[in-house]
Amino acid sequence: MSALPGGLAASGSTVSALPASAECRSLLADGSVLTVSATRRPRAGRADVKCTVPGDARLAERMQEVVRLARHTEQRFDSRDQVVIGIDRVPAAHERDWELAAVLADRMVRGLWTPRGQVAANGWSDAWHLGRVDGHALDVPAEVVSAAGMPVTLLGGPGGLAHLGQLSGHPDPGAAVSVARAWFPLHAGGSGDSLCWVEVGVYPVQSAADALDEEQAIAVPGQDAARQLAVRQALSGARHFDGRSGAARWRTTVRFGQPQFQGRSFELALVLADRIARGREFVPRGRLIASGQSDAWHTGRVDTVEGLAPKCALLLREAAPGDRILLPHAWQDALPDGFDAGLRALGASLACVERIGII
């Protein structure tokens, strides 16, 4: 019937934003690199996921199971596509680090996660249906990463990628520890510019003995004393702004994606990650990317920071669908032409904020 081609053409125009194929690498115990590749095609009555492993039907079965379980954490379901996942070499029977690579390739090919550049991932899980990543057996050494030119390296498990939602900074909905991430632009003069994440993990205070001073219960491992002090002051100021005085409720751990950097423009990202972790902020669909500092977090005010032009250029390169970008209000009039529209075309949204908090 004539309606069918029209329907296909119209849906094709929107679907064309999705990649036709995706690849994710993983390191094997013998040092070789395995590639998981995923492609999408019309389903036409076939299974939703098809896995092909040369000469190993059981591994293909296990891979299909892993991918299907990981899809349980997704809400949106599309019966129109079939994802075909292939693997270019067969790992040994006991090796399971390819699981994370398969799950990520499946997400990438359906546009649920759009990394920059090539990705290497090692991780396994016994609870894929909850989105957890339990651990990894092998480290991916830095020389392999640089030799293969893979800017994104993910290691499953605590300390790395512990939960699939963490890819966009969201806390694990089932865990007793609430961990949220936000990103901030690092300006290092041209090609060194990158996004760095800050992660805030909050644990409820269990006993009265712990509940002495919330500010002292903020740990920033791996950072010098000045940075620790800055983090503590920003967090306690911003928590004071909540207007909830009284007993301390949280023990807090703050980690940064890079150990070394200068400046205070991470503060806004830190404060918002803390608010998301404590369940007091609207949750963005993608990542939260923020740049801003303040001398008065207890009033919720956001002050301006430096590096407008390079940071805006970086944000236009890095923004992905669903991302929320927050900049100081003072930047509003100085933003480059077409910046807002450019971000919107990428599916991200921008706000120049004067203060934190709801509306």
Next chain:
Amino acid sequence: MLGLFKRATPVADACELGNSAVALPVRSGCTVPPSYPVVIVDARGSTRRAGAAAAKRMELRDGEAAYAFHPGPYTVDLLPFAGAPEIGLRTRFTIDAAEPHAAHQRFDLYLASEVAGRLGLDAFTAVMEGALQRELQDGGLDLPPCTSIEEWNAFRLGLNELLYMRCGVTVDDCVPVDLAGSRDYAAMLAARALRGDSEAPLLAPVAVPAAPACGVVEPAIADARALRRLFLELPCLMCGLRLAALPATPDQFRQQQALLQRLDLLSVGANAMPALGLAAPGQALGAAEQGRRAHHSRRATVSLDEAWALLARLKSATPASLAPLYDEAERIVANLEADCEGRRRTHAARGESEAA
């Protein structure tokens, strides 16, 4: 026993109406005060409102059910994000009097297709909250951190449409509130740690839309309710799609016609769905296969929820933004087709996951 003490029983717990209950079933012979509108659902599921006579005495025919509801206003706290329990939206809504222009009232359809017995305010809130959370997660509505006033206004418009299309309520007022006074996230996390059962996540994302509507575990009952929803709501969805999604180009017109045709076939198929427990006349079906069938019918109701949310988005769409919404409609219809097909089959398709 001998019928000596039979008399007209009043509406059960009538004082609840307007406080903790939105609608209560009314038995034949009851008298309902004139301030409470009454919806009568007949055996085929079509609805009508009882006449606005003073103090109605209900006379129901065979197979009919009647509900008296309180128009409100009700004030509830909706949680827009399951992961942010200390921030809520204080929403005041009413259930409007019958719109004379509309062929069917959305709230009446909701009562007919999804409610069995009493409709409590908490259950109704859970349905609205589920629809809101789902739409925020899918990107139909946007409520990002540090929402600007324009973004808030756009969200409010979308929320009004969503709750009207999904539940038939009119939102009067909606403001963000700090719920820290009543909900302590730290205590919730500590309880989660104590419970220690990481196997059961507190906020299962998949279960959110379906759970409140049918808090039943019995697959047969859940399946029957799901089929009832398909039977009653598919024609109304088709009607809504015809009206709301006015095509902007000839291609979209053809696309809309194709969608309507597929929905028509689905609707016919839903009316002729085989019984859950029978593989063939007189031949029983195994429990595992019954569970698979019930799973498909449950997932079809999730698609129905998505379709109502899509209609809400279509209402405020501009011609330029129609294309992705048509794509979304194709996805929903394709999912419905896949699930109805799965519900009809007597054995799992090749390569289909059993655990799902």
